[in-house]
Amino acid sequence: MPRWECAINGCGHEYDQVEDLIVHQSAEHDRAECKVCGAVLPDGYFAVRHAFDEHTRAEYVRAYNASAAEVRQRENIKETIEETADIRAVVDRLEGGTDRL
Ligand SMILES: [Zn+2]
Numbered sequence: 555m556p557r558w559e560c561a562i563n564g565c566g567h568e569y570d571q572v573e574d575l576i577v578h579q580s581a582e583h584d585r586a587e588c589k590v591c592g593a594v595l596p597d598g599y600f601a602v603r604h605a606f607d608e609h610t611r612a613e614y615v616r617a618y619n620a621s622a623a624e625v626r627q628r629e630n631i632k633e634t635i636e637e638t639a640d641i642r643a644v645v646d647r648l649e650g651g652t653d654r655l
């Protein structure tokens with residue numbers, strides 16, 4: 555079973571379930587501001603998803619000063635998470651607030 559590691563600011567928390575990782579990133583880390591449009595989002599997966607769903611690669615590269623390799627890496631992470639995670643369940647947990655956050 556793959557272990558998912560939180561990479562935000564060298565956090566290093568590890569989770570067996572990707573859903574747990576996303577909840578952790580959303581609930582325990584400060585929110586991140588999109589450098590392209592200024593929207594404030596949960597850091598981690600949701601910030602990455604916003605950046606690539608709402609903005610072009612060119613905008614992302616310019617605003618984040620990212621290399622093509624970095625863009626590819628983040629796109630790969632996003633795809634991997636979306637193949638694995640039940641994002642709807644994550645959102646329900648975050649909005650419901652009944653699970654441990
Ligand atoms: Zn973390």
Ligand SMILES: [Zn+2]
Nearest residue numbers: 588590591593
């Ligand atoms: Zn944005």
